[in-house]
Structures are given as structure tokens and as C-alpha cells.
Amino acid sequence: MRTASHLSKFDRLCALRDRFDPLDDFELWYWTTLTAGTNAYNACLHLAGVTSDDPVFSTIPGVHLAQQADGSYARILRGPGDVSHVGWPPIEGEIPADIRELEEVIEAIEEHRDPCLRGDRTPTQEIVDSCENHFAQVRKILFARSEELG
Structure with missing residues (x-):
């Protein structure tokens, strides 16, 4: 996905999450938070030149949907593009320190996914x-990275 698309999606998800009550609507609030974080992560990776922001859509690692000349989409095999979660797929090469910090922050948010959404832990304040x-x-790192590079 293009960097601009990730940034636009981040903004829309942030606006949506602001409409939820974090405790009463925890599952929806949490998923918008995590999905917005993943879009911020992908945007930062693209902005740093670590992954490509070509107009293709990752489905599973190495498989992408790419628009064809006739407007249809076809599956193609190619290198890394967008990631679904930190570490999936693994990103090769040098990762800038701010993006490593972003990975840690997103992983800290993800720590609550399974216990609260798939387990029996009741979300608390x-x-x-x-x-x-x-x-x-996440916001601070994304904004610093996007301002730094344009």
C-alpha cells in the first residue's frame, strides 16, 4: 500500500476510535487502536525506505495483489511490502532506532489482545x-518520522 494510504487510514481509524468508549466498547476501540498502529508502522517503514510503498496489497508474506492494465487485480510473488504484525513477515536489513521503538510500543499494545479479546481477562481502566x-x-513516532521526511 502507498504511504499516503497508510497515513489516511491512520487518521480515519483515530477518528473512529475516538467515538468508542474504551471500556464499554473495548473490543472495537482496541482493534482500531491496533490497526491504526499497524498502519503507522507500515508508513514509517515506507518513509524510511525499509519497505516499498508500491501500489500493491500484501495478502500473505511474499504474495501481493497488484492492479493489472485492465483494472483487475492479480496475485503476484514479490519481496516484503506491508506487514500485518510486528515481526510478520520479518523485515530484513537495518531498522532505524525510532522504528525499533515503534515496534516495542506496538508489541506492548498487542500484549492485551489475547487475554482481553480471546481469553477471559476483563479490560480494566x-x-x-x-x-x-x-x-x-505511536502518534509521536509517526509524526516525527513523517515530518522529518516531508
Whole structure:
């Protein structure tokens, strides 16, 4: 996906998450938070030149949907593009320090996924505050990276 598309999606997801009550609508609030973070991560990787922002859409690692001359989409094999989660697929090469920090922040948000959404842990204000604090760091890193490069 293009960098601009990730940034636009990030903005739309942030606006959507602001409409949810973090405790009453935890699952929806959490998924918008995590998906916005993943889009920020992909945008930062593209802005740093670590991954390509070609107009193709990753489906599974190495397989992408690319628009054909007739307007249809076809699956093609190619190198890394967008990531679905930190570490999936693994990113080869040198990762700048701010993006490593972003990975850690997103992983800290992801720590609550399985226990709260797939397990039996009831979300608490403490969990919401943790996610919110980490998401504030996502925003800070994304904005610094995008301002630095244009």
C-alpha cells in the first residue's frame, strides 16, 4: 500500500476510535487502536525506505495483489511490502532506532489482545491507560518520522 494510504487510514481509524468508549466498547476501540498502529508502522517503514510503498496489497508474506492494465487485480510473488504484525513477515536489513521503538510500543499494545479479546481477562481502566499511553507514543513516532521526511 502507498504511504499516503497508510497515513489516511491512520487518521480515519483515530477518528473512529475516538467515538468508542474504551471500556464499554473495548473490543472495537482496541482493534482500531491496533490497526491504526499497524498502519503507522507500515508508513514509517515506507518513509524510511525499509519497505516499498508500491501500489500493491500484501495478502500473505511474499504474495501481493497488484492492479493489472485492465483494472483487475492479480496475485503476484514479490519481496516484503506491508506487514500485518510486528515481526510478520520479518523485515530484513537495518531498522532505524525510532522504528525499533515503534515496534516495542506496538508489541506492548498487542500484549492485551489475547487475554482481553480471546481469553477471559476483563479490560480494566489500567489496561486502557496502558494502551492509550503506548498509542500516544505511536502518534509521536509517526509524526516525527513523517515530518522529518516531508
